[in-house]
Amino acid sequence: MITMDDIVREGDPVLRENAEEVSLPPTDEDKHILGEMLQFIKNSQDEEIAEEYNLRAGVGIAAPQIGISKRMLAVHFTDFKDKEYSYGLFNPKIISHSVEKTYLPGGEGCLSVDREVPGIVPRYARITLRATTLEGDEVKLRLKGYAAIVVQHEIDHLNGIMFYDHINSENPQEIPDNATSAD
Ligand SMILES: OCN(O)CCCc1ccccc1
Numbered sequence: 001m002i003t004m005d006d007i008v009r010e011g012d013p014v015l016r017e018n019a020e021e022v023s024l025p026p027t028d029e030d031k032h033i034l035g036e037m038l039q040f041i042k043n044s045q046d047e048e049i050a051e052e053y054n055l056r057a058g059v060g061i062a063a064p065q066i067g068i069s070k071r072m073l074a075v076h077f078t079d080f081k082d083k084e085y086s087y088g089l090f091n092p093k094i095i096s097h098s099v100e101k102t103y104l105p106g107g108e109g110c111l112s113v114d115r116e117v118p119g120i121v122p123r124y125a126r127i128t129l130r131a132t133t134l135e136g137d138e139v140k141l142r143l144k145g146y147a148a149i150v151v152q153h154e155i156d157h158l159n160g161i162m163f164y165d166h167i168n169s170e171n172p173q174e175i176p177d178n179a180t181s182a183d
Pocket residue numbers: 058059060061062065104107108109110111112149150153154157
């Protein structure tokens with residue numbers, strides 16, 4: 001099982017690399033890894049397991065965070081409208097997005113960042129993405145609000161981008177013009 005010992009922390013160059021496309025259909029090994037990533041996120045949200053294995057709760061994880069520079073990510077969360085999202089995705093690609101932006105008023109965190117980095121992280125309010133699921137289906141997902149934020153955070157990891165790269169260093173709490181809070 002994946003534990004916090006497997007999570008790469010900021011400073012490791014793998015977090016600044018452009019991850020490689022996964023060749024499809026995915027190998028059994030890639031499917032196993034993505035399955036383990038999804039299970040880790042579920043485990044991190046289970047009080048008993050998280051306590052037992054000292055897991056930090058997360059809503060998503062990208063393969064570079066376990067040192068694997070491949071375009072794979074897993075998310076498991078419920079959005080503000082109680083809609084459940086649970087996906088393992090290969091080669092996710094944002095094919096269109098809104099001009100409007102959104103953000104979490106409390107900012108973001110990251111399993112690979114062992115410190116608070118306060119500030120507004122502007123993200124596209126709505127995204128359409130294509131990907132191949134862990135189950136092998138090609139999907140086209142239209143996401144908005146919290147779901148759009150989480151998935152953009154994970155896709156950033158595949159492109160060597162950390163959440164704090166988006167924070168305005170002059171005025172971290174500045175709300176960009178065309179941005180509305182996700183709630
Ligand atoms: O990359 C996954 N991650 O480090 C875990 C936290 C993910 C996350 C946290 C806040 C807002 C969006 C996404």
